[in-house]
Amino acid sequence: DAGVIQSPRHEVTEMGQEVTLRCKPISGHDYLFWYRQTMMRGLELLIYFNNNVPIDDSGMPEDRFSAKMPNASFSTLKIQPSEPRDSAVYFCASSPSSHGQFFGPGTRLTVL
Amino acid sequence: GEDVEQSLFLSVREGDSSVINCTYTDSSSTYLYWYKQEPGAGLQLLTYIFSNMDMKQDQRLTVLLNKKDKHLSLRIADTQTGDSAIYFCAESFASSGNTPLVFGKGTRLSVIA
Numbered sequence: 001d002a003g004v005i006q007s008p009r010h011e012v013t014e015m016g017q018e019v020t021l022r023c024k025p026i027s028g029h030d031y032l033f034w035y036r037q038t039m040m041r042g043l044e045l046l047i048y049f050n051n052n053v054p055i056d057d058s059g060m061p062e063d064r065f066s067a068k069m070p071n072a073s074f075s076t077l078k079i080q081p082s083e084p085r086d087s088a089v090y091f092c093a094s095s096p097s098s099h100g101q102f103f104g105p106g107t108r109l110t111v112l
Numbered sequence: 113g114e115d116v117e118q119s120l121f122l123s124v125r126e127g128d129s130s131v132i133n134c135t136y137t138d139s140s141s142t143y144l145y146w147y148k149q150e151p152g153a154g155l156q157l158l159t160y161i162f163s164n165m166d167m168k169q170d171q172r173l174t175v176l177l178n179k180k181d182k183h184l185s186l187r188i189a190d191t192q193t194g195d196s197a198i199y200f201c202a203e204s205f206a207s208s209g210n211t212p213l214v215f216g217k218g219t220r221l222s223v224i225a
Contacts, residue, residue, distance in 0.1 A: 004154075031210045043155075043200070043215040056212070091154060095210045099143050103154040 002026070004104035006092050012110045018080040021107045024073055025094030033093040033101060034067055034077050043091075049075065061086075082111045118201055118216035125224050130188040132219045134201030137182060141203035144177060145213065146186045149198045158199075159186075188221075196223045 005024040013019055025032050034046040047057040052069045060067070064083070069075040079086055089108050093101040115137045124130045136144070142163050147155040161168045161175045161184070168175045174187040188195055198220050202213040 033212055042217045045212040048212055050210070093155075097210065099204060099210055100145070100157060100160060101210075101213060102157060103147075105154045 004092055004094050004102055006090075006104035006107050008107060009105060010108045010110075012112065013082055014112050015083055016081045017111075018078065019082045019086075019109060019111075021077040021090050021092075021109070023075045023077070023092030023104060025075070025092070026102055027073065028096065029094035029102075030097050031095040031101075032069060032075050033095070034075070035091045035093065035103075037089045037091060037106070038087075046077070046090075079109075082109075084111045087111050116201055116203055116214055116216035118199075118219045120217065121220050121222070123222045123224060124191050126191060126193060128191055130186075130191045130195065130221055130223075132186045132188075132199050132201075132221065134184040134186075134216055135182055136184065136201070136203050136214075138203065138205070138214075139179070139182060141205055143204040144175075144184050145202040145204065146173075146175065147200040147202060147215075149200065149218070151197075155200060191221075191223050193223045193225055196221055 007022045033048040035043050037043045045059045047067045049069045067077045087110050089106045091103050091106045093103045095101045117135045145160040146158045148158050149155050159170050161177050172189045176185045198218040200218045201216040205211050
């Protein structure tokens with residue numbers, strides 16, 4: 001049974017470039033979450049979806065961040081333009097309707 | 113507001129029991145979770161407890177919940193070197209459907225052989 005799949009696993013880019021992170025949730029899960037992990041702030045929720053609809057995006061830092069879920073098996077998190085302070089590990093997690101979230105391996109983003 | 117607190121570090125000898133503690137502030141939480149994160153990996157769901165329970169045991173893991181004190185603990189029996197990782201406590205407010213988790217900063221467990 002494949003878990004949550006994220007790509008790329010590592011991304012190094014220069015300030016000002018566009019970055020797109022991808023996530024494939026576990027099949028049959030209704031909820032998808034994007035989290036960001038840094039040493040200073042720990043794990044923070046960015047946005048989550050239910051049945052492909054964004055429910056709460058209050059954690060998205062600013063307009064440079066956007067997320068989409070065009071169908072039940074795919075989501076993207078885009079940063080445009082990227083800045084060095086966006087460097088972090090970005091996790092996608094999916095969940096069934098009941099409870100319990102299952103995390104992907106994360107994308108380590110470094111913005112130079 | 114929502115806040116989850118954990119101590120940052122714990123060191124134990126192999127074979128001993130580890131107890132990782134967590135306190136939370138919001139009494140309306142419905143589920144409380146323990147996740148494990150190994151270096152360079154995602155978070156692995158270890159176990160969870162529903163807020164109307166006070167104890168749950170799963171093989172070497174025992175979760176204790178004291179709702180009055182808003183205190184959650186994870187006991188790992190016979191700790192092994194493979195248990196070295198960061199352990200996160202998290203709370204959820206879902207009564208139906210699902211809500212995002214609020215995480216503590218994590219406790220780094222070091223197991224000494």
